[in-house]
Amino acid sequence: MISMRNAGRICAHALAGLALALSSVGGMAKSKDADKPVWKEDPYPSTYRPYAGEATAIVGATVFDGAGNRIDDGVVLLRDGKVLQVGDARTPVPANFRTVDGKGKFVTPGVIDIHSHLGVYPSPGVEAHQDGNEATAPTTPQVWAEHSVWPQDPGFSRALVNGGVTSLQILPGSANLMGGRSVVLKNVYSRTVQGMKFPGAPYGLKMACGENPKRVYGAKGQMPSTRMGNFAVDRQTWIRAVEYKKKRDAGKLEERDLAMDTLADVIAGKILVQNHCYRADEMAQVIDMSKEFGYKVSAFHHAVEAYKIADLLKENDICAAIWADWWGFKMEAFDGIPENAAMLQNAGACVIIHSDDEYGIQRLNQEAAKAQASGKRMGIVIPDEQVIRWFTLNPAKALGIDKWAGSLAEGKMGDVVLWNGNPLSVYSRPEKVWVDGALLYDARDRTRRPVSDFELGMPGEGDVK
Amino acid sequence: MNARHLFRAGLALFAASVSASAIAQTAGGDFAIVNATVAIGDGSAPIQGGTVVVRAGKIVAAGAGVAVPAGVRTIDGTGKWVTPGLVVAVTDLGLLDAGGVDESNDEVAEKAGFNAALDVSAAIDPDSQQVAVNRAAGVTRAAVAPLAGNAIFAGQGAIIDLGADARPVTRPRAFQYIELGERGAALAGGSRVAAQAVLRNALREAGEFDRRNTAKTPARIGGGKAAPVSTGDDIPLDPRMSPVAQGQSQDALLTHFDAAALVPVVTGRQPLYVHVDRASDIRSVLALRQEFPALRLVIVGAAEGWRVANELAAAKVPVLAQALTDLPGRFETLSATQSNVGRMMAAGVKVGLGGFYDLDQPRYAPQYAGNLGAVARMPGATGLTWGQALASITSIPAEIIGEGDRIGSLKPGRAGDVVIWDGDPLELSTGVVEIYVDGVLQHLVNHQTRLRERYRRPQEGALPKAYE
Numbered sequence: 046m047i048s049m050r051n052a053g054r055i056c057a058h059a060l061a062g063l064a065l066a067l068s069s070v071g072g073m074a075k076s077k078d079a080d081k082p083v084w085k086e087d088p089y090p091s092t093y094r095p096y097a098g099e100a101t102a103i104v105g106a107t108v109f110d111g112a113g114n115r116i117d118d119g120v121v122l123l124r125d126g127k128v129l130q131v132g133d134a135r136t137p138v139p140a141n142f143r144t145v146d147g148k149g150k151f152v153t154p155g156v157i158d159i160h161s162h163l164g165v166y167p168s169p170g171v172e173a174h175q176d177g178n179e180a181t182a183p184t185t186p187q188v189w190a191e192h193s194v195w196p197q198d199p200g201f202s203r204a205l206v207n208g209g210v211t212s213l214q215i216l217p218g219s220a221n222l223m224g225g226r227s228v229v230l231k232n233v234y235s236r237t238v239q240g241m242k243f244p245g246a247p248y249g250l251k252m253a254c255g256e257n258p259k260r261v262y263g264a265k266g267q268m269p270s271t272r273m274g275n276f277a278v279d280r281q282t283w284i285r286a287v288e289y290k291k292k293r294d295a296g297k298l299e300e301r302d303l304a305m306d307t308l309a310d311v312i313a314g315k316i317l318v319q320n321h322c323y324r325a326d327e328m329a330q331v332i333d334m335s336k337e338f339g340y341k342v343s344a345f346h347h348a349v350e351a352y353k354i355a356d357l358l359k360e361n362d363i364c365a366a367i368w369a370d371w372w373g374f375k376m377e378a379f380d381g382i383p384e385n386a387a388m389l390q391n392a393g394a395c396v397i398i399h400s401d402d403e404y405g406i407q408r409l410n411q412e413a414a415k416a417q418a419s420g421k422r423m424g425i426v427i428p429d430e431q432v433i434r435w436f437t438l439n440p441a442k443a444l445g446i447d448k449w450a451g452s453l454a455e456g457k458m459g460d461v462v463l464w465n466g467n468p469l470s471v472y473s474r475p476e477k478v479w480v481d482g483a484l485l486y487d488a489r490d491r492t493r494r495p496v497s498d499f500e501l502g503m504p505g506e507g508d509v510k
Numbered sequence: 511m512n513a514r515h516l517f518r519a520g521l522a523l524f525a526a527s528v529s530a531s532a533i534a535q536t537a538g539g540d541f542a543i544v545n546a547t548v549a550i551g552d553g554s555a556p557i558q559g560g561t562v563v564v565r566a567g568k569i570v571a572a573g574a575g576v577a578v579p580a581g582v583r584t585i586d587g588t589g590k591w592v593t594p595g596l597v598v599a600v601t602d603l604g605l606l607d608a609g610g611v612d613e614s615n616d617e618v619a620e621k622a623g624f625n626a627a628l629d630v631s632a633a634i635d636p637d638s639q640q641v642a643v644n645r646a647a648g649v650t651r652a653a654v655a656p657l658a659g660n661a662i663f664a665g666q667g668a669i670i671d672l673g674a675d676a677r678p679v680t681r682p683r684a685f686q687y688i689e690l691g692e693r694g695a696a697l698a699g700g701s702r703v704a705a706q707a708v709l710r711n712a713l714r715e716a717g718e719f720d721r722r723n724t725a726k727t728p729a730r731i732g733g734g735k736a737a738p739v740s741t742g743d744d745i746p747l748d749p750r751m752s753p754v755a756q757g758q759s760q761d762a763l764l765t766h767f768d769a770a771a772l773v774p775v776v777t778g779r780q781p782l783y784v785h786v787d788r789a790s791d792i793r794s795v796l797a798l799r800q801e802f803p804a805l806r807l808v809i810v811g812a813a814e815g816w817r818v819a820n821e822l823a824a825a826k827v828p829v830l831a832q833a834l835t836d837l838p839g840r841f842e843t844l845s846a847t848q849s850n851v852g853r854m855m856a857a858g859v860k861v862g863l864g865g866f867y868d869l870d871q872p873r874y875a876p877q878y879a880g881n882l883g884a885v886a887r888m889p890g891a892t893g894l895t896w897g898q899a900l901a902s903i904t905s906i907p908a909e910i911i912g913e914g915d916r917i918g919s920l921k922p923g924r925a926g927d928v929v930i931w932d933g934d935p936l937e938l939s940t941g942v943v944e945i946y947v948d949g950v951l952q953h954l955v956n957h958q959t960r961l962r963e964r965y966r967r968p969q970e971g972a973l974p975k976a977y978e
Contacts, residue, residue, distance in 0.1 A: 168837045168838050168839045169838050169839060169840050169841055169843075170839050170840065171840070171841070199837055199838055200837060203836055203837060207836070207848075256610075352965050352968065353965050353968055354968060355968045356968050356969060371869060372643065372871075372958065373607075373608050373609065373639065373640060373643065373871075374608070374609035374610065374868060374869055375608060375609055375610040375611070376608050376610065376611050378608070379608050379639075379957070380957075380961055381958075382958045382961050382962050383958070384962050388962075388965065388966075388968075392968065402869075403837055403839075404834060404837070407834075407836075408881075411877065411881075411938055414938040414939060415877070415938050417939070418938060418939040418940070418941060419941075421939070422941050423962060423966070465887060469938065469939070470937065470938065470939075471877060471880035471881060471883070471884060471936060471937055471938045472880065472883050472884045472887065472937075473884065474884050474885075474887070474888055488888055488889050489889050491890075499838070500838065500844075503838075503844050503845070504789070504814070504817065504844050504845035505838070505844055505845030505846065505847060508845065508847050508849075509847060509848075509849055509888060509890045509891040510836040510837075510846075510847050510848060
């Protein structure tokens, strides 16, 4: 925390921050007084740059564009790291494009996982690696997940090669009511976390309701130990945040507060709330709390009871980020049903399939397929091309990155998966994965298979996984 | 705690469960499924246009060209697939209602006064929603094992059926389950070294217990001929540390109850399931048979099993492995790969899928097996054929748990555990149409299906949802 005694300078910095927020420009705040410390809007900026790719044409595959469309015998053109064009068989392939034969295969946008703890709970899961929960106070909005991410987690490679994951949100855990800032990453190994950060992606705030926070702090004999305690601590914290933001907006801050900065940015709509919440009744309460303090929930994560309030979620434009069929692993998951996703979709609500798991992230496509099938058995038929949205465009929207990723639209990032069969089949796997147009996985080329630092020189290095 | 009192109580439970399983013979109705795609479950490819005949609760015939006896109810299987019921080995099914709800959870006993003697058979609850939900997914049989909580010995597992009736246990005390590896090290006091000492001492004490209490056959300690003990240097192993020691030991770290429970293990009458993952840990387990030649070992886990596949095959020790472990989640799983099961099977190891705990619930078995079919299509990887994949969740685990001649396939004489599916049972889009256990049609209603019906329309009507 930077303590600033000069109230006049605070004012300037706070205004500079506000101006930046309004103009949506990152980078260093301009100070009239160059030798004074400044309040950086983006102090740990992304250094990610796309890797070299060649102009590529994937020809003859069934294309699911992520936005709900299906093109049989399609053509996908990638150039300069971007999607150049997506069309049917008549689409001309320009000269000098490397052609990939997609006959009998399927193309989707890169898979996006909105809920991962890769890097903050990496493999191996030894005590020294437990960096996901700052479980020392029930609200810690001052912590940033990116400061815990270990970029050498072997899990990133498995998510890429088996799951086709090209972007993912790394969240703090759910021990705390307010767990801290999330970070959105491109799934590309780098020496630094900054080298993985998704350029321009907004931050998220991880919040949690229900059993976990009250259990963790109740066990320590402190508040919250009940669900009502959860809400009381949340509300008291939001009251502070609202006051802080008022002062910040007015240039009247006496001292900068890292935790309040995050919450003020949530109220300002710059940071998106990603809210772990299982039960329908609690989600409804959280919606009211968000209105009480003027913020918006982007998505309820683990929302196993979302189907009970599909109408409410639709009305409030909140996505349900869910597993397909996890059930019965804790009390608040006892009413989970495998038809959850289909019933939400049927009600017009936004569905996201998420993992929260280093194994689940390797099979988001399969989880979506199971959810689709459960819907079909109760009479809700959802076509494949709509189901693909659940792990591409819908998470991109809830992360605020849909301008750049999540679908195969012209000008978007060239994040593409070529599957060796329909991705909604258990027998299909990614064959090639491009990230920003660069071929970063090829099942047929051992040199296009990432191996993390951790695995070097150890049994299994470079093996098929 | 009064150990003597508990010992008596345990004996009473023992007697009760024996009589219960003796009467657990319920004949089902006769029926035949015709014109279906039939998969026997023994590793063979599915048969188009096949027939399955069940009479008196048992499989009479299955395959192509099977005649349907006169008067037998016939089910049209057009467009359907038929398989044996799924057999899930090593799971906590029936021991809990919801994970994390300690009040009703019987899978682990961290503060118990006993360990090896713990016997899950009396605690299995056939009315648990976990049983109902997994049954509705096609699981008809399971080997239920407790989790280790206070010692490397978790206790004794049971074989159950998932039929919706009052008698789930078909074989109590079917095996002893122990932890070695990292978890065992922690339970034994902090190291693998300690875990090995705890195990060997326990087996030695069990042998002595057996000898003291079996006057007629004092020579069968260890269950067979002792192998020469080699310590690898010039200091011989003290004979009192040997299982064939003739003198009476003065120490007894085990309670009588626990020692008695390990007698069938050391004498080879009850299999010993050992959870280890690291290649070197697997080798250490195989080496135990040099000292305790009667041990009937089953390895559970074996994430690095592919690296010792030839040794496992030579030792004829079967493996219950998780299909998709491919991360170095612990240092003991550094070389984990989804090719593990395929490589072990190719080397001649008997491998079934196993280890269905926590979020890896038994109902996921077909998805896991199907993924091994996907692995088979990947360059450089080793997966399973479709037939092998189905066998890895039916006949192979049935054989490993010692029930191969009773369940796990559609061969004649096997129990009438039959699942009718609306497609390829390993495919994600496929669901269960009908399930039979011992020839008895099972209902598929459970907490989840009831919730689904109540919330088909989320809005409340004229009365609250609680009235629907």
